[in-house]
Amino acid sequence: MSRAEMEVAIRPLSDYLGVCVDARGRAGGLGLLWEANVGVTLLSYSSHRMDAIVQLDEESREWRFTGVYGWLKLRISGEQVK
Numbered sequence: 001m002s003r004a005e006m007e008v009a010i011r012p013l014s015d016y017l018g019v020c021v022d023a024r025g026r027a028g029g030l031g032l033l034w035e036a037n038v039g040v041t042l043l044s045y046s047s048h049r050m051d052a053i054v055q056l057d058e059e060s061r062e063w064r065f066t067g068v069y070g071w072l073k074l075r076i077s078g079e080q081v082k
Contacts, residue, residue: 002020002022002023003020003022006018006020006029006031007020010033013033015035015036015037016033016034016035016036017033017034017035017036017040018032018033018034019031019032019042019045019050020032021045021046021047021050024047029047030045030047030048030050030067030069032050032052032067034054037057038054038055038056038057039053039054039055039056040052040053040054040055040065041053048068048069048070049066049067049068049069050065050066050067051064051067052064052065052066053065
C-alpha cells in the first residue's frame, strides 16, 4: 500500500490517525492506524517494522508496540537452536 492509498483509506475514518511506510517494488508496504484519542508516539520504523509507545488514556500505563512484517529467515550453521 502506498502512502496515497493509505490516506484515501483513512479519509472516511475521521476519528483515526495513522502512519504508512510506502511499498517498495512488490513489497506490500506497512501501515499503523489508531483512534485519535489514543496517545501514540512512533519511536522508529522501517519497511519491515514499526516501534511505538501507546497510552490508551491519561490514567493508563504506557505500553510498547513493536510490529514486524516479513518472512522469517533462519540461518543455522552447525549450531542447534536452543
